[in-house]
Amino acid sequence: MDEKRELLGYLRTRRTDLVAKLDGLGEYDARRPMTPTGTSLLGLVKHVAYVQLGYLGEVFGRPSGRSYPWDDGSEPDADLWAAPDESRDEIVELYRFSAAHADATVGALPLDAVGEVPWWPPERRHPTLHTVLVHLCVEVARHAGHADVVRELIDGRAGMSPGNPNVPERTPGEWAVFRARIEAAARRAGGSASTGAAAGDG
Template sequence: MDASTHAADLAMMHGYLKLRRSDLLGKLDGLGEYEVRRPLTASGTNLLGLVKHVASVELGYFGEVFGRPRRELPWLAEGAPDDADMWAAADESRASIVELHHHSAELSDATIEELGWDARGEVPWWPPERRAVTLQQILTHMCVETARHAGHADILRELIDGSIGQRPDDPNIPSRTVSELAAHVARVEEAARAAAAR
């Protein structure tokens, strides 16, 4: 591949990462402090924790991996409680976590734009045989990581207030009345029961 193809691919993937970041952060919109923090799964998954986690991970992958300066995060320090990056303590403000998300994105964007597709890095927390990486690998990894957690956030937001899709006018979501939605859910339930009865 020539340099212009690499540049186009890099720009495309970077664009996808930016969109998925926005999708994830948007899931906090319109919710109160309790709703964004409350655990909604048996493992404690919550919306603000997902934003905190993705921002923290992105700082590591686009900062430490490529030897670039990054903010030290107390919840990732030696001796921090397990999964401290997956939830917000009462004294951690929502604004500070959103600011961390923006800071992480800015640092990552600068790394992507300044270093380029073939830049070499090392992931110290990966197995030795996989530690040597390129920016292309890390950008791919973070697109997948961010999309995965944005999907988690989609489900959590639906559990909180029924909101679905990336935004209120999302063209990928069928417009249904309450009764049409109930009928759809009933069809899905009926199909599941029929399949289980076979």
């Protein structure tokens, strides 16, 4: 088994799933914050781009030449959202560039190559490429999962990707019935006999 190829395959699949969540959306919906902490689809794509440049670039002494938002004194979380003067095409191009740069690092180094992650605790600061690759697979998958939920909240589109929805096939009416059953179960477990709409529902 080629472990490097297998890990890279998982990473590439999750990358594709994440960026595909932008498909078919206008500028506002791609950028709008959908949680109290400001999570947005384009922000997730932008964040993962910089995560890849860091973990599979600088960490292994292979800087990409691309600057980070905070290099010019911007706020620390500037990688988590898209400013009005940043185009979607620019962010997606950065995302694809970071993926290619990350893949080149994986291709150039053995899995036991040691890097340095300055923002990790001292006892974990020098992981192998294998460890970083596993870490990145988990992180990108986590953010792809965030994107799944955010996209569903925006327009109801659910599933991992167009070619692999990974959700049961139900009509909107069937989904409504299914959701109502879950709501009723939650209310019963929470001690409420009512199955009507909760305050703030709708």
